[in-house]
Amino acid sequence: MKKALLSLSFTIALASIPHLRLEAATGALDIYWVDVEGGAATLIVTPAGESILIDSGNPGGRDPGRIHDVASKVAGLQRIDHLITTHLHTDHYGGAAEISQLMPISSVYDNGIPDQNPDNNPEDRTWLLKIKPYREFKADKRNVIKPGDSIPLKQAAKGLPVSIRCLAAKQDVIPPAANVRLAANPACTDAPTREKDTSDNANSIVMLLEMGDFQFFVAGDLTWNTERQLVCPAILVPQVDVYQVTHHGLDVSNNPLLIRALSPAVSIMSNGTQKGCGAETFSTLKSLPSIQAMYQIHRNLRADSQNNTANEHIANLEARCQANYIKLSLEPSAKTYTVSIPTTGHKRAFTTK
Numbered sequence: 001m002k003k004a005l006l007s008l009s010f011t012i013a014l015a016s017i018p019h020l021r022l023e024a025a026t027g028a029l030d031i032y033w034v035d036v037e038g039g040a041a042t043l044i045v046t047p048a049g050e051s052i053l054i055d056s057g058n059p060g061g062r063d064p065g066r067i068h069d070v071a072s073k074v075a076g077l078q079r080i081d082h083l084i085t086t087h088l089h090t091d092h093y094g095g096a097a098e099i100s101q102l103m104p105i106s107s108v109y110d111n112g113i114p115d116q117n118p119d120n121n122p123e124d125r126t127w128l129l130k131i132k133p134y135r136e137f138k139a140d141k142r143n144v145i146k147p148g149d150s151i152p153l154k155q156a157a158k159g160l161p162v163s164i165r166c167l168a169a170k171q172d173v174i175p176p177a178a179n180v181r182l183a184a185n186p187a188c189t190d191a192p193t194r195e196k197d198t199s200d201n202a203n204s205i206v207m208l209l210e211m212g213d214f215q216f217f218v219a220g221d222l223t224w225n226t227e228r229q230l231v232c233p234a235i236l237v238p239q240v241d242v243y244q245v246t247h248h249g250l251d252v253s254n255n256p257l258l259i260r261a262l263s264p265a266v267s268i269m270s271n272g273t274q275k276g277c278g279a280e281t282f283s284t285l286k287s288l289p290s291i292q293a294m295y296q297i298h299r300n301l302r303a304d305s306q307n308n309t310a311n312e313h314i315a316n317l318e319a320r321c322q323a324n325y326i327k328l329s330l331e332p333s334a335k336t337y338t339v340s341i342p343t344t345g346h347k348r349a350f351t352t353k
């Protein structure tokens with residue numbers, strides 16, 4: 001009886017802490033890729049129950065609604081603790097203001113909001129109006145992130161620590177650790193650079209999530225030459241478990257030099273039915289000795305249907321889709337993780353490298 005009372009009061013105490021999920025007691029780390037039709041929205045829930053949303057899809061009801069549904073109904077969240085906006089293109093920042101109307105957003109991290117169009121187009125007179133909702137939505141704190149910065153995360157009482165660190169932002173990359181002498185990367189010698197990208201894609205914020213041996217790399221829409229800076233002249237990135245395919249899988253990104261250095265076991269692409277899933281990106285990923293499974297949010301429904309992974313690894317096969325999400329769940333020891341598409345029943349386990 002006493003025990004039952006105790007556990008009841010414990011449950012009430014837990015429930016009274018608004019953003020502490022009961023599931024958090026499991027010690028798992030979960031990542032959700034929400035279907036935002038060729039935009040990006042990656043939701044991370046730490047073992048301590050904190051939430052990190054990387055990019056917020058498009059404005060206009062659909063994407064904020066889908067993100068809020070996954071956050072509240074599936075992940076059991078009542079707030080977004082940290083929002084990271086990789087860069088200021090509509091498909092990445094557009095949903096944030098509407099999400100903030102549906103659930104509070106505590107801290108925002110981005111490259112700062114310029115007064116002019118971020119794609120170096122000063123003729124664009126619509127920018128200030130376009131960015132207004134993002135600039136003005138209510139958040140507890142706004143932060144400009146720099147390479148080397150870590151987002152302050154609460155840690156669960158038991159279990160492995162979790163960290164998420166910025167590796168690059170605004171075309172600046174982390175310096176090598178002071179105590180490490182890095183060898184030159186021989187792959188750089190003959191690897192081509194491309195014409196300078198003057199769009200905000202090149203400024204994308206790059207983040208590395210770590211828990212135990214597990215590592216997840218996400219780089220927004222970072223383009224070829226900035227990707228190269230992460231691996232040339234020396235490799236500044238670790239070999240990771242999971243690679244969020246950069247820029248929806250477009251070939252102006254996904255420099256093979258970087259992907260080969262990252263050497264992921266699993267790739268997850270936030271593409272649309274007509275966007276991303278580029279031929280070069282696809283062949284780079286397929287050719288990796290490390291790759292075990294490639295996932296896509298959508299089947300590429302263009303004529304180049306050969307640029308698709310196996311149907312069982314695709315969350316949405318039809319254009320008029322159910323907005324199925326992809327979920328990754330890392331077990332508390334961080335030794336294994338499963339990737340699933342809950343609506344189709346697909347589930348596959350992987351061993352952390």
Ligand SMILES: [Zn+2]
Pocket residue numbers: 038039040089091092221247248
């Ligand atoms: Zn994009």
